[in-house]
Amino acid sequence: xxKPVLLAVLLxxxxxxxxxxxxxxxRYCVECHRELPTSLQxxxxxxxxxxxxxxxxxxxxxxxxxYPLKEISVMSDLFIDNYxxxxxxxxxxxxxxxxxxxxxxxxxxxxKLK
Amino acid sequence: MLVSKNKATxxxxxxxxxxxxxxxxxxxAMVIFSITLLSLFYYQSQEKLMLSDxxxxxxxxxxxxxxxxKVLHHFFDERIDYPxxxxxxxxxxxxxxxxxxxxxEDENIRFHxxxxxxxxxxxxxxxxxxxxxGTKYLIIEVEDSGAWRGExxxxxxxxxxxxxxxxxxxxxxxxxxxxxxxxxxILLLDRFIKDTTHELNTPLSAILANIEMMDTDxxxxxNKRKLSRINIAAKTVSVLxxxxxxxxxxxxxxxxxxxxxxxxLVYDRAEYFSSLAQSKHLEYNLDLEDATITIDRRKFTRVIxxxxxNAIKYNKRHGTVGIELKERMLVIxxxxxxxNEEAIPFMFxxxxxxxxxxxxxxxxxxxVKSIVDEYxxxxxxxxxxxxxxxxxxxx
Numbered sequence: 018x019x020k021p022v023l024l025a026v027l028l029x030x031x032x033x034x035x036x037x038x039x040x041x042x043x044r045y046c047v048e049c050h051r052e053l054p055t056s057l058q059x060x061x062x063x064x065x066x067x068x069x070x071x072x073x074x075x076x077x078x079x080x081x082x083x084y085p086l087k088e089i090s091v092m093s094d095l096f097i098d099n100y101x102x103x104x105x106x107x108x109x110x111x112x113x114x115x116x117x118x119x120x121x122x123x124x125x126x127x128x129k130l131k
Numbered sequence: 132m133l134v135s136k137n138k139a140t141x142x143x144x145x146x147x148x149x150x151x152x153x154x155x156x157x158x159x160a161m162v163i164f165s166i167t168l169l170s171l172f173y174y175q176s177q178e179k180l181m182l183s184d185x186x187x188x189x190x191x192x193x194x195x196x197x198x199x200x201k202v203l204h205h206f207f208d209e210r211i212d213y214p215x216x217x218x219x220x221x222x223x224x225x226x227x228x229x230x231x232x233x234x235x236e237d238e239n240i241r242f243h244x245x246x247x248x249x250x251x252x253x254x255x256x257x258x259x260x261x262x263x264x265g266t267k268y269l270i271i272e273v274e275d276s277g278a279w280r281g282e283x284x285x286x287x288x289x290x291x292x293x294x295x296x297x298x299x300x301x302x303x304x305x306x307x308x309x310x311x312x313x314x315x316x317i318l319l320l321d322r323f324i325k326d327t328t329h330e331l332n333t334p335l336s337a338i339l340a341n342i343e344m345m346d347t348d349x350x351x352x353x354n355k356r357k358l359s360r361i362n363i364a365a366k367t368v369s370v371l372x373x374x375x376x377x378x379x380x381x382x383x384x385x386x387x388x389x390x391x392x393x394x395x396l397v398y399d400r401a402e403y404f405s406s407l408a409q410s411k412h413l414e415y416n417l418d419l420e421d422a423t424i425t426i427d428r429r430k431f432t433r434v435i436x437x438x439x440x441n442a443i444k445y446n447k448r449h450g451t452v453g454i455e456l457k458e459r460m461l462v463i464x465x466x467x468x469x470x471n472e473e474a475i476p477f478m479f480x481x482x483x484x485x486x487x488x489x490x491x492x493x494x495x496x497x498x499v500k501s502i503v504d505e506y507x508x509x510x511x512x513x514x515x516x517x518x519x520x521x522x523x524x525x526x
Contacts, residue, residue, distance in 0.1 A: 062207060070229060
């Protein structure tokens, strides 16, 4: 009797942790980007190409999310002409940081090259 | 104290050597320091030259690798194989100096130098304008064969030795130039003695010959004493004259070695100096066994004369002059003023005198030392201030 209860608790807690971390990214980013022709992976590589390191990329992204402008966008003019500039984010700093951490971990190059 | 055989018997020469040694030590240290410094500059310039030769090639490799990174960037993460090349190894670091990927052997990277050498490798650090895969710094590494070092070391050792020798010759020339005034003063003194000696010969011979010829039987006691004093004074001058003659004229003459009966010679010389000994009321204590030595008579006489005359000259009134002769050993001792331990090493130096009350040039013991050295005779000095001195010759 104890074993099934323990297993159920572990499964629920594991699932809830996974849901909360991926949900932030999935909920705030993937939802909108799903409609766009450029994947979040390609966008990440564009940011990496321009900003270099982890802190720089995150700082650049955070700034753009809070103050989106055509002049500071890393996307091509053609892309912006077709899809425009995103709306200013409604997320607070903590939420942005959380999302960006997930985004970085998912697409970073470090430890992936062979 | 046993006096070392090859000890310099000239105080001026010794101080000259000391000055020369000090000067040369300082000079050698300076020369070595200068050559080392120049070698270091030369080594560094050659290293820079080698690196500038390598720079073109490594820059080409960096360009090739950048192109490959660009391609990989665009196809990431469908392709994740880092581009490799047999000619070089590479590493990529991001803006924050975090390693993205590395194949290089030596990870001690100097990000702010464009090209440099590590222990075994040459590194080129290329800064990218566009951060492919997030790369800010691309490091290209090639192995250093070290062949260029061999050539440089050969040049440093070769030219270094030649420069050292030239500098040393120059140093010796300089040292001689600086020491010339000191040497000149010695030569002046030698020349003065040589000239004086020459002028002493004729009057001294006349005095001694006339004293020998005088008939003392018809003389009154008062005149006999006066004649004796003249005789002593003349003999003292005679010993000095013989020493100076030996030093300046006879020293270079060829030796005529013969077997000498030392006992007979010592008796003869003791007799010669007896009037001098009597004037100080000294008594002889002779303990002479039969002994011989093969030596130039003229030189051995100088040794005996100087040791006996010193034993008389530096003795106290009513003292004793002892001469002990055994097979292969001669001891001449006195009960005179003696010398302190510190003075003994310098007593054989030319022109050195420890007692100005007695006459002389300070050349007697210098002559003794040069002769005993020549014939491998050891000389030991035992002396105590106020008690006397003992000179022990062994052969």
